[in-house]
Amino acid sequence: MLDLHEMPGHLIRRLHQISVSVFAGAMRRAGHDLTPVQFAALSALARNPGVDQATLAGLIAYDRVTIGGVVDRLEAKGLVERDVSARDRRARVLRPTRAGEALLAEADPVVRALQDEILSGLDPAERTELVRLLRKAAEAGNARSRAPLQDAGRRVGNG
Amino acid sequence: MLDLHEMPGHLIRRLHQISVSVFAGAMRRAGHDLTPVQFAALSALARNPGVDQATLAGLIAYDRVTIGGVVDRLEAKGLVERDVSARDRRARVLRPTRAGEALLAEADPVVRALQDEILSGLDPAERTELVRLLRKAAEAGNARSRAPLQDAGRRVGNG
DNA sequence: TACGAATGATAAGTATACTTGTCAATTATC
DNA sequence: GATAATTGACAAGTATACTTATCATTCGTA
Numbered sequence: 001m002l003d004l005h006e007m008p009g010h011l012i013r014r015l016h017q018i019s020v021s022v023f024a025g026a027m028r029r030a031g032h033d034l035t036p037v038q039f040a041a042l043s044a045l046a047r048n049p050g051v052d053q054a055t056l057a058g059l060i061a062y063d064r065v066t067i068g069g070v071v072d073r074l075e076a077k078g079l080v081e082r083d084v085s086a087r088d089r090r091a092r093v094l095r096p097t098r099a100g101e102a103l104l105a106e107a108d109p110v111v112r113a114l115q116d117e118i119l120s121g122l123d124p125a126e127r128t129e130l131v132r133l134l135r136k137a138a139e140a141g142n143a144r145s146r147a148p149l150q151d152a153g154r155r156v157g158n159g
Numbered sequence: 160m161l162d163l164h165e166m167p168g169h170l171i172r173r174l175h176q177i178s179v180s181v182f183a184g185a186m187r188r189a190g191h192d193l194t195p196v197q198f199a200a201l202s203a204l205a206r207n208p209g210v211d212q213a214t215l216a217g218l219i220a221y222d223r224v225t226i227g228g229v230v231d232r233l234e235a236k237g238l239v240e241r242d243v244s245a246r247d248r249r250a251r252v253l254r255p256t257r258a259g260e261a262l263l264a265e266a267d268p269v270v271r272a273l274q275d276e277i278l279s280g281l282d283p284a285e286r287t288e289l290v291r292l293l294r295k296a297a298e299a300g301n302a303r304s305r306a307p308l309q310d311a312g313r314r315v316g317n318g
Numbered sequence: 319t320a321c322g323a324a325t326g327a328t329a330a331g332t333a334t335a336c337t338t339g340t341c342a343a344t345t346a347t348c
Numbered sequence: 349g350a351t352a353a354t355t356g357a358c359a360a361g362t363a364t365a366c367t368t369a370t371c372a373t374t375c376g377t378a
Binding site for chain 1 (some may be wrong): 161163164165166167168169170171172173174175176177178180181182184195199203204219220270273274276277278279280281285286288289290292293294295296297298299300301303304305306308312
């Protein structure tokens with residue numbers, strides 16, 4: 001009989017909660033104010049400046065509506081600029097500000113370092129194996145998510 | 160250089176999102192209206208009737224305040240009863256109603272079955288290994304979480 | 319080029335998941 | 349037995365993360 005604490009869904013949720021908590025702690029210690037989603041969005045925008053919100057959502061596998069709120073907060077903090085696209089007046093073109101680039105440069109090494117802390121209970125070989133399995137499972141389950149990862153070129157729509 | 164899509168934190172979040180989505184889909188197909196948290200709470204209460212909210216939170220590794228809202232909704236749906244404790248008038252004693260027990264009996268096999276769907280991309284050996292690694296990582300990271308799992312007897316406090 | 323379909327964004331609503339703060343009740347201590 | 353510390357619950361606020369619906373704009377097509 002499978003106990004709740006042996007179910008993949010429950011374990012994934014717990015590890016996610018630990019991950020978010022570790023992220024928040026490391027960021028606070030580093031003196032920055034960025035959530036995991038905000039970091040992911042800023043990081044993706046630095047690599048793909050000028051994309052619109054829907055494309056950004058697809059790049060990091062988030063829901064479009066959620067990204068709207070995330071960008072609101074990044075804009076309020078002066079980390080991201082949002083302009084109406086010249087080509088498509090429905091779209092908001094996004095790019096990091098100077099301050100956004102600067103914060104990202106400082107936060108990036110912190111985020112990389114904290115990844116090991118999330119998996120502090122595993123030895124290096126186990127970490128590698130876990131990441132491999134997570135990638136495989138996430139890739140296979142991508143279509144099952146309400147916010148699938150999307151190739152930069154192709155739009156599939158997730159509403 | 161570690162890409163965002165290779166970071167454990169990001170992968171865990173994506174798998175969590177897939178997990179929640181699979182859960183919602185399977186529940187909807189089964190004709191039930193239970194979220195993952197609500198199922199976990201109801202399931203824990205069936206095994207531990209009469210506990211208070213803080214103890215319930217510790218049993219399934221959730222934040223106390225979050226559980227308050229979850230129990231609100233379970234109570235509104237008539238699945239859980241909440242009474243003032245005779246021994247400690249600060250505490251609300253929780254137990255599933257008849258309807259709660261009945262719904263749990265129907266939902267339980269659905270939830271067990273959906274666990275494989277979450278990891279549809281992995282073969283059985285990989286699933287076993289992933290669950291082992293998740294358990295190990297979650298156990299080690301428990302103290303790092305804002306809502307640690309707690310033994311039924313001991314209270315450590317998480318505020 | 320008119321028109322329906324599709325798309326980008328937002329609005330409103332629900333459900334976690336956390337924060338800090340407050341209050342009441344209980345327990346521990348002197 | 350008074351007082352301090354703790355505990356259980358709730359309130360208010362923030363941030364995801366989703367739902368459905370609406371609106372404006374654009375695109376595809378006849």
